[in-house]
Amino acid sequence: MLNSPGVYEYLINVTIGTPPQNITLIIDTGSSDLWVNTNASCSAFDDSADAALCNQLGVYDPTNSSTFVNYTATDESFILNVTYLTGYVLGSQGSETVGLGSPEVRISNMTFGLAEESPVGVGIMGIGFELNEAEEIMFPTIVDQLYNQGFIDSHLFGLYLDDVDAATGNIVFGGYDEDKIVNDSLIFLPIVPIQLPGNTTGFYLEYLVELDGINITTGTGNSTAFQNTTAFAVLDSGTTALELPNDALSYLVNVTSATFDETFGAYLVDCDAYPADTSEYISFTFHDQRNGTTKSLNVSFYELVVPLDQSTCALAVEPAETDNFLILGGPFLRSTYVIFDLDEEMIVMGQTLFNTTASNIAEVPANSTEGPFNVSSIAPTITFSYTGLPTTTNIGIGNDGTATST
Template sequence: MKNIANLATSSLLASVASAQVVQWDIQRRENPKPRLSKRADNSVEEIITNERMRGGYFASCTVGTPAQELTLQLDTGSSDIWVPASEASICEDSSQGGGCTFGSYDYEKSSTLDVLNNDFQIAYVDGSGSRGDYISETFGIGNIKLQNVTMGLGLDTDIAYGLVGVGYALNEASVSQTRQIYDNLPVVMRNEGHIKSTAYSLWLNDLDASKGNILFGGIDTEKYTGNLIRVNIDQDQRVQNYTSFQVRLTSLEAHSSSGEDALSSSNFPIPVVLDSGTTFSYLPQDIVEQIWTEVGAEYTIVSNDGSGVPLLPCDFGNSGNYFSFGFGGNGGPVIKVGMDELVIPVQGKFTSGQYAGKDACQFGIQNMSSDPFLLGDTFLRSAYVVYDLENNEIAMAPTDFNSTKSNIVAFPSQGAEIPSSTPAPSQGATNSGPNNDPDYSAGRGFQSGGGGSGSSGGSSGDDDSAASLPPALDLTQFIVMGASMGLMLFGGGMFLLF
């Protein structure tokens, strides 16, 4: 989701506590009941689910006294907690499997409710939204309870679950409504002494992973490989302050068994927001054309209004090919994203063309017309990312998929540097990317040069399909489609749902 007023995006995770860190573990939902376990460091681990069909990552939390259990979506791209009210019409409608199946909040049953005002209102570019009251309530994560947490109460909402935003306070919905800022979840954790510094690390693990986590107040050195390298977060020039986790993408390369291609863009260095609440990733039109040609993706119309999605055969995910995303110039962090993380099932087949009869999947990188561009879950699963809201820095390293070890290092004090990290040495220099040739053509292509089961029948650099690519999405068209988009596809002539 994308907050219209603040140009923010959405999604969130949840829960473990110790004296200096609070960790929320992520697990693909097998059982609707969360499982808690005591850890050796006296913290508590709570399972968080990867809801592939809804899109996004969800966490079990409690609200109110006595505690009411809800499952909320974790979002680094927004900054508010909000919960659906049990009296909201969408929660009361249980017909055809509807209703708020992830839980809702009954304010009449809580003794700790304090209504602050009726100014809560948040809207998303797909037309959905929520409005109601700002309230102060008890908020539970694992074995810790936070007192007097400000959150929104969705009395009138068309979204059947709430969200937990952990972004900058300046990105709160209240800023656009009343210009008021309040202490949001990461700040409250620091103020109440559960963490030393307003910072957290995110480990989503791979697409099919059973477990991952977000760790407040520390890092886990067993969840990444190589070195953590820091880059600066961009200031929002409109307000001369920090409102989102925007950094600079300075290079992008495609790697296959036939070689590598350095991709070009007139937008380098590309401003990108690292957002766990966006299922796919959205980059400028000029570089996306090259990416789609590399992988053999075909833009397919899926609705009567002419909108569509990039599709490709599902077996292309087995090719072993990958993209390298570079940040902060030479010596900055480089994250490899494999095709297995970018090929998303949509339950359909190609009915004509070069891929006729093959199972169709949606490709995880899509096009957008203007910044801020977004790197969502299709990128973030391959990166271990530390968000430092005190020093306005982000550190990244390649993720260690399915790691079973843990070594948690807490931030020693407020404002301390990210542990075990070094700064990108060249990020102050201008970097226009490794290839700024306007005549660039994906000369090798992932599929034309071999590699994996998808090596035959794909696009090559001589293919002219890029010329027929759609216009880039702009903010008025942008919809965060999520993995559930596959269930909604219809028509298009070339693609047919089962």
């Protein structure tokens, strides 16, 4: 993944403990563990800037909380050991009261990790499937606990990151925001289960979908097709780039006149190369499960250009390890509104309606038999927003934020 300064991550402010301690976390659809930095992990950074950022985004201190339960102290098998592309997180495990939103929703007995070593100065709130947790002993995820404790009626959430310049966005647990989606652009996709050799049944590990094709359209109106055979793609908000097949990436680098820079480890481009209304884009084509049609969702070249520092920009793209298995990170998830339905094992996504203040939250009821669009009412549900302007840091954090509830 791109791990360069200025590449965007999306953050949410939560509270942990009693009394509440303010902590900022990355929202990550590509993982399922919840963990936070502690005084030990912040002080372990060799770089003073990393340590400062760690302290700025919130350090959890279990000795200051009356609701902390230390699992590791009574059973050493409860350890935190998570590996990411950027490094590993080591520490202990326990349970706490976690607060989301304003006014707060207080989740009790939430299992989480306390980092003693971590690669970045910000913890992670994974919102994937429980089976994707890194620990041998699995616990309910934060989405599970919202459901189990009666705060939402369905294992479902809608994610709206808005465009690359946006200062706000939201995640809706238990529903989605109808006014953030371009009309008639919705695509229904089953989540692809992982099936091991010799097993007839699969299991759900990641938000994995089938991708039918990729097209790149340039300013001349020419469209070039790539990936004409079915591939698989993971929808990962914790990855800041698009992974593309090698032929598509080479073509994109050529038509954008990007140059690879060893220092940044990125494809550099002119920061003003593409206006927000550019007609150049990458199309991702999918087979709509609902009606059998083929539909595409577009990522503008404008959404690919991200700042590395005040005068340097790069394309948020990188080569896929294999051409038939891709990760669709920040640029794709900014360009699409995605509804992650864990009950129905379904992804519903449409083209994002950028920069709109309109909001119409649809709450999905319990025991829905038709997925997220079997909606009985339009009502408030749990909505959390990140706010704040993009900033440049040395670990790729872009949008700082607070959590609000409606």
